[in-house]
Amino acid sequence: MSRELSPEMLQKRADTITSFSRTAGRMPTFSEIGALLGLRSKNAVAKLVRRLEAHGMLRRDAHGRLVLDRPARSLRLLGSVEAGFPSPAEEELADTLSLDDLLIKNPQASFLLKVSGDSMSGAGILPGDLVIVDRAQNAKNGDIVIAEIDGAWTMKYLKKEGDSVLLVAANARYRPIQPRQELKIAGVITGVVRKYQ
Amino acid sequence: MSRELSPEMLQKRADTITSFSRTAGRMPTFSEIGALLGLRSKNAVAKLVRRLEAHGMLRRDAHGRLVLDRPARSLRLLGSVEAGFPSPAEEELADTLSLDDLLIKNPQASFLLKVSGDSMSGAGILPGDLVIVDRAQNAKNGDIVIAEIDGAWTMKYLKKEGDSVLLVAANARYRPIQPRQELKIAGVITGVVRKYQ
DNA sequence: TTGTATGGTGAACGATCGTTCACTGTCAAG
DNA sequence: CTTGACAGTGAACGATCGTTCACCATACAA
Numbered sequence A, B: 001m002s003r004e005l006s007p008e009m010l011q012k013r014a015d016t017i018t019s020f021s022r023t024a025g026r027m028p029t030f031s032e033i034g035a036l037l038g039l040r041s042k043n044a045v046a047k048l049v050r051r052l053e054a055h056g057m058l059r060r061d062a063h064g065r066l067v068l069d070r071p072a073r074s075l076r077l078l079g080s081v082e083a084g085f086p087s088p089a090e091e092e093l094a095d096t097l098s099l100d101d102l103l104i105k106n107p108q109a110s111f112l113l114k115v116s117g118d119s120m121s122g123a124g125i126l127p128g129d130l131v132i133v134d135r136a137q138n139a140k141n142g143d144i145v146i147a148e149i150d151g152a153w154t155m156k157y158l159k160k161e162g163d164s165v166l167l168v169a170a171n172a173r174y175r176p177i178q179p180r181q182e183l184k185i186a187g188v189i190t191g192v193v194r195k196y197q
Numbered sequence C: 001t002t003g004t005a006t007g008g009t010g011a012a013c014g015a016t017c018g019t020t021c022a023c024t025g026t027c028a029a030g
Numbered sequence D: 001c002t003t004g005a006c007a008g009t010g011a012a013c014g015a016t017c018g019t020t021c022a023c024c025a026t027a028c029a030a
Helices: A007-024 A030-037 A042-054 A088-093 A099-103 B007-024 B030-037 B042-054 B088-093 B099-103
Strands: A075-080 A110-114 A130-134 A144-149 A152-161 A164-168 A184-195 B075-080 B110-114 B130-134 B144-149 B152-161 B164-168 B184-195
Touching: A007 A030, A007 A042, A030 A042, A099 A184, A099 B099, A099 B184, A144 A164, A152 A184, A184 B099, B007 B030, B007 B042, B030 B042, B099 B184, B144 B164, B152 B184
Parallel strands: A075 B110, A110 B075
Antiparallel strands: A110 A130, A130 A184, A144 A152, A144 A184, A152 A164, A184 B184, B110 B130, B130 B184, B144 B152, B144 B184, B152 B164
């Protein structure tokens, strides 16, 4: 038996526990945690939970029940940067929201795509960014869409003028594309996400 | 006593129950629901819960426990746009993830800020975007930070060269700023989020 | 080699869970 | 006025919860 559980191992177990809640809609009981981790004794689970709680990896209420730390995952939306930095008092007043709820309207029809290439850099979409693609949404004039042009998929502005349709990049180095035949649109970009570090 | 509970009254009670979970991190027990609604009998709660469940206002698992019906909206992360559009088979293989989990490392210390001004447009951060600010993170050279300069808060690149510190915009129209005295850094930008429509 | 801290087992416990049953009071239709 | 449907009371029930205790097995340090 390895002498002591590494922080990585602890984190992995905490992740196993919290991921249970994603499908179950609630945190697991001690018995269920034991089943998840292969521990046959609830006491082993109790010791583990105490350690994870001390490390801030889990939260419990006054009754000893595990609670989701997802409410804390909702962020406070404050004012704008240049309107002066918000005071704590303002923070309390502001709404909290989840990024998932904010960005995703049709969860089943949406997915993420990693951006490569700089054809949309003029629109603030850089290589490495993630774009949220909604398949269910109708593409309107001015939308950024994922479209098939001559067998290859690209991301471009959709410009409609009467009956004619044009795909325009947000980068002067790329020319507008006039689809030869039928234009296949896979989805509309409804959001952009960038992560630093 | 009013003859029958109106749908509005039912919805109001369901909202009371679900709002409990937002602060508690879990759904309330039957006893707690009774306390919330002023019902002294758990049987009254049980009857109410059955009705709310039949109306789809609440969800329960096989053990009769109330569960959150806000399944974490997880998205499929697919390949890159120009690597060819992914097939359904690839989708299944790809990981799913939540944007909250992806972008926020320290939920308690993080908040959102709406961007105004175009001083960071060269870094793909446009007016109207939301930036995720992490107060707990140490600012390193090259990070984008929220900093106080002469009493006003701005968002800039942090450039450290030896002992000297410089705040640089990502827009040629703005000049680098050399802080006169102490530099107050409110937080580090860990992510950017943009929502269309 | 011995001592000790650590992870885990297994069983017992009181508390609380959701379920169920018999019952009360009240309103509205017949 | 009678009757039935409905909201709620109160108590009892078995099941399961998290806690606790004594104990075992292993790996590391002295």
